Amino acid sequence: MLDGFDMRELDKFNRELLNTAKKEYPKEAKAFLRKEAKELNKKNKQIFASKGIGEETGNLKKGFKAGKLYKYKGKDLAIRAYNSSPHAHLLNDGWMHKAKNGNEKFIPGFHFIEQSAESFENDYYNSIDKFLDELFD
Template identity: 40%
Template structure:
């Protein structure tokens, strides 16, 4: 006899509910996932702006337009049954600003290789968005339960 709680049946019920939502409301689920990806895209854009990245004037058109390159992808089934949708930045150097990079001096010039640390704005935005996403999913599943009388 164990002293703790056994949540295995509750987890199984939750999985069955998610499968039912995917099967019965696949069109609505697809649009829900796309809306959530758009919300995450907006959070990433706001996080980028709030950190003050890219506000300095540049001569390159890429530097001016990185704020316009935040996008959300198409919803797709990931791993067979689960809907997924990406929120990303399509600028060719966005991953360098986010993750950091090694700056190498030009040939013949003095200096050492230095690591330029990244801002990690995508991770910070996704961490901020996670509780909001969980609440939206619970609300979506709750509406499904009310509609179907489960």
């Protein structure tokens, strides 16, 4: 509770509205989720480019994709935004470099996925509000 407002009830109401939209307007909800996954990938590419990673090749930047819609835990619709490049997780999380002479050194990751998810969160909530306003007006 912050300054006398309990945001959990408002969040719960927002989730119920979104579930109603999914049940009543499934095509619109699916299209909305696909659009948001593409927006998240745009944010991923922007933050990735701002870090200056992989400018020599474009393979990692081309690997950002939106997955298929699926039911998360059997009830909620979800979609993944991911990078299909085999080395994307190494640049994001870091890796242990092992030299031929036996020396090991940890190379830290850039954490561009986490940063883009944090920066996208507010935009996503605003998009949900706009989607629900358009749907129920």
